[in-house]
Amino acid sequence: MPKRYIITGAPGTGKTSLIQALQANGHQCFSEISRKIILEQQQIKSDKTPWGDLPCFANLVYQETVRELQIPIEKNIFVDRGLPDIIAYLKAKSHPIPEYLLDFPFKTHYVSTVFLMSPWEEIYINDPQRPQSYQEALHIHQCLVQVYQNFKFTIEVVPKTTLTKRVDFIQSFI
Known part of the structure; x- marks a missing residue:
């Protein structure tokens, strides 16, 4: 059964650029749900954001991610963040962690190898959806x-290098 490769990392590590480059190379990818929800919440002037009402925001992201996980896929794909990020x-x-997250069958939906983008101060920028320092x-x-690590995923740290080399690094695992 096809699964999803998680590309994770703190804000501002280049995940979205990497997802876009993977798409340009012909890989199927799903964009970041949390950024979409942040934009929606900002448009309606709600505080359900990671820096506002985080538990409510986390629940919105969980619900939308579960919906996305129901979309049939024909081959392994890449996702910008996975449920463990919540x-x-x-x-x-x-904040307390809801049981529905702790008990979620992550390995049913996700490949056990996760690609981690490390903080990189030289490329870090703030924007309205990324106000964190x-x-x-x-x-x-x-x-x-x-x-x-607690959920027993294998973490592959994506090197701090050009976007092309980052794509090559990830493609070497699939």
């Missing part, structure tokens, strides 16, 4: 590593 964000802010990004990174 746990890491909640953990980073010391670089220091906050470092903390989120640590939480992501911890969560993916």
Whole structure:
């Protein structure tokens, strides 16, 4: 059964650029659900964001991700973030983790190898959907590593190099 490769990392690590480059190379990819939800919440002036009402935001992301996981796929694809990211964000802010996340069958939907984009200060920029400081990004990174390790994923750290070399690195695993 085809599964999803997770590309994860703290805010501002180049995940979206990498997903776009993988798409340009002919790979099927799903874009980041959380950014879409942040934009929607900002448009309606809601605080259901990672820096506002994080538990409500996490629930919205969970619901939308579960819907996306129901979309049939014919071959392995790439996703910009996976459900374990929600746990890491909640953990980073010391929020309780809902049971439905702790009990989720991650390995049913995701390949056990996760591609981790490390914080990279030289490319880090803020925008209206990414107001976190670089220091906050470092903390989120640590939480992501911890969560993916706890769920027994194999973490492959994507090197800090050109976009083309990052794509080549990931393609060497598939």
